[in-house]
Structures are given as C-alpha cells and as structure tokens.
Amino acid sequence: MESRAKLFGHPIHQQLIVFPLGLLVTSLVFDVIHLFTGNSLWAVVAFWMIVAGVAGGLAAAPFGIWDWIGIPNNTRAKRIGLLHGVGNVVVLLLFAAGIMLRKDNTAAPEAFAILLSAVAVVIGAVTGWLGGELVTRLGIGVDSGANPEAPSSLSGRAAR
Numbered sequence: 001m002e003s004r005a006k007l008f009g010h011p012i013h014q015q016l017i018v019f020p021l022g023l024l025v026t027s028l029v030f031d032v033i034h035l036f037t038g039n040s041l042w043a044v045v046a047f048w049m050i051v052a053g054v055a056g057g058l059a060a061a062p063f064g065i066w067d068w069i070g071i072p073n074n075t076r077a078k079r080i081g082l083l084h085g086v087g088n089v090v091v092l093l094l095f096a097a098g099i100m101l102r103k104d105n106t107a108a109p110e111a112f113a114i115l116l117s118a119v120a121v122v123i124g125a126v127t128g129w130l131g132g133e134l135v136t137r138l139g140i141g142v143d144s145g146a147n148p149e150a151p152s153s154l155s156g157r158a159a160r
Contacts (some may be wrong), residue, residue: 001077003141004070005063009153011141013067016060021128023053024095028117031109040107047106050095050117057092064088067141077138080130087127094120 003011027049034042068081094116101113134140143150143159150159 001071001140002143003067005066011063011067013060013063014135014141016056016063017131020053020056020060021124023049023056024091024117024124025121027053027095028114028121031114031117034109035114043102043109044106046117047099047102047109050099050102054092054095054099057088057095061085061088061092071140077134077140080134080138081140084127084130084134087123087130091120091124091127094123 003013005012007015027046030042030046030049034040034046064085068078068085071078071081098109098113098116098120101116102109135142143153145158145160147159151157153159
C-alpha cells in the first residue's frame with residue numbers, strides 16, 4: 001500500500017520520523033553523560049533535544065495518521081498501525097512531561113524526568129519496531145511496483 005502523503009516520491013512520515021527518533025534517544029544518552037560527569041551542559045543540551053524531538057514528533061504525526069487512515073479496515077496492518085501511533089503518542093507525552101519537569105532548571109533535571117525519558121525510549125523502541133513491521137513486513141508506505149530495478153522516484157515514472 002502506497003503512502004498517501006509523499007514528498008519527492010517518498011512517504012513524508014517516514015522522512016520526518018528520523019529526526020524525533022534520533023533527537024529523543026540521544027537526549028537520554030546526554031542525560032546519562034550528565035549523570036556520570038556532573039557537567040550541566042549535557043543536561044541543557046538534552047533538554048533542547050527533547051524540545052526539538054517533541055516538535056519533530058508532532059510534525060510527523062499528522063502524516064502518519066493520514067497514512068493510517070488509508071490502511072484497509074479489519075487488517076493486521078490497521079491494528080499494528082494503531083498500536084504504533086498510540087504508543088508514539090505516549091512517548092511524546094512522556095517526553096513533554098519531562099520538558100515540564102525540567103523547564104525551571106534545565107541544567108539539573110530531576111531523576112524522575114530522566115526516568116520518564118528512559119521509559120519513553122523503551123516504548124519508542126517497541127513502536128519503532130512496529131513501524132518497521134508496517135513497512136518491511138506488511139508493505140505499508142511502499143510503492144506497489146517496488147523492485148530492485150525501479151526508476152528513481154524523481155523520474156515521474158511508476159515503479160513497475
């Protein structure tokens with residue numbers, strides 16, 4: 001099933017999710033570095049990465065919803081897509097709660113804020129796997145004629 005929202009021939013949702021995924025996971029890495037080194041710069045950078053990651057997740061979400069709407073009802077893909085989407089909403093809410101906990105002192109986040117990030121990253125790993133399942137196993141967001149010799153998406157020619 002092809003994506004309903006494309007840019008330069010590729011699904012917009014799949015293009016956008018790499019940013020929040022990378023930013024949010026790396027924010028946790030930076031928080032851990034902060035905990036080990038005591039250097040508050042790492043915590044401040046982690047805070048702003050979370051802000052950017054949540055913004056990126058919010059930008060990617062409408063395109064994911066639009067693609068999900070196009071999945072046939074009563075299919076495994078529709079159910080997996082729902083779990084993927086709801087799980088990612090939970091991830092964004094956990095990180096947003098972390099922003100609220102950190103905003104008054106970005107240089108020294110509470111342990112609970114870091115714990116929320118860790119839980120969100122674990123949930124995000126599961127929802128990321130579900131997204132991969134949608135694309136690689138269930139063919140969601142893949143051109144119907146995709147093959148190793150398909151022409152460039154920029155050519156305007158169908159992949160057949």
